[in-house]
Amino acid sequence: MQTMTVRLLFFAVLRDIAGTDALELALAEGTTAGDVWQSLRSTYANLADYNQPPMIAINESYATATDVLRDGDELAFIPPVAGG
Amino acid sequence: MYLTDDPIDPRALVERVMRRSDGAYVLFEGVVRNHHEGKAVESIFYDAYRPMAEKEMEKIVRDIESQFPAVAVAVIHRLGRLLVGESSIAIVAASPHRAEAFAACRLMIDRIKETVPIWKKERGPDGEEWVGWQGRC
Numbered sequence: 603m604q605t606m607t608v609r610l611l612f613f614a615v616l617r618d619i620a621g622t623d624a625l626e627l628a629l630a631e632g633t634t635a636g637d638v639w640q641s642l643r644s645t646y647a648n649l650a651d652y653n654q655p656p657m658i659a660i661n662e663s664y665a666t667a668t669d670v671l672r673d674g675d676e677l678a679f680i681p682p683v684a685g686g
Numbered sequence: 687m688y689l690t691d692d693p694i695d696p697r698a699l700v701e702r703v704m705r706r707s708d709g710a711y712v713l714f715e716g717v718v719r720n721h722h723e724g725k726a727v728e729s730i731f732y733d734a735y736r737p738m739a740e741k742e743m744e745k746i747v748r749d750i751e752s753q754f755p756a757v758a759v760a761v762i763h764r765l766g767r768l769l770v771g772e773s774s775i776a777i778v779a780a781s782p783h784r785a786e787a788f789a790a791c792r793l794m795i796d797r798i799k800e801t802v803p804i805w806k807k808e809r810g811p812d813g814e815e816w817v818g819w820q821g822r823c
Contacts, residue, residue: 614733614805615816659803662738678735678803682818685732685739685763685804686716686775686795 604631606673610638614681616656619648627677635660635677636667642679656681688743689736691766696776703760703780710784712791716775718768722817726810732765732774735803739763742802750779750794757781757790763804774806 608627612620620642627638639655657680658665664680671677696713704711718730743761750759761777768774775798779791806817 615819684806684817685802686799
């Protein structure tokens, strides 16, 4: 199966949970942003209760869980924002 | 440039926006307060997905200026650790007449709070906590 590389960024509470700013993921073609969230839930016990991902950004724009990732994409899960 | 790591200079923001045709400006500053949901707050750490936050703020500025064609707006958000009493954000809306400046400034802060990827971690005597995370996903 073809694989692709996606850069996953962590911010705020998710950075604390993951213990890192970013990961390089090798993913199968066809993987969605939502699929990545589900794999994070099984990796990090603190996320197990969160069935639904927070907001999602692909390449610095808001996206949805069903969006299919492409090689070279930059993916970020956006916890509830609190600017201002 | 909508983000800064330094203290905000609201006068500079006003000067950037004001035109000779403007008869009013509204300046909004968001300030770190010493409490949140009944708990004492000593400082707040602001974090951002910087390039995306810049893009989202740019979009909001364009939206506001197209919705209020007579108004010119500017905004800057500070990141890093801020103490109680320090400003985290400043918005200026300038207009020939005051009503539109008030309306544009109000809409601007509301929009920023909805979509710009900025987060805050409050620190108090009982420890630190990211605001908005628990039970929200």
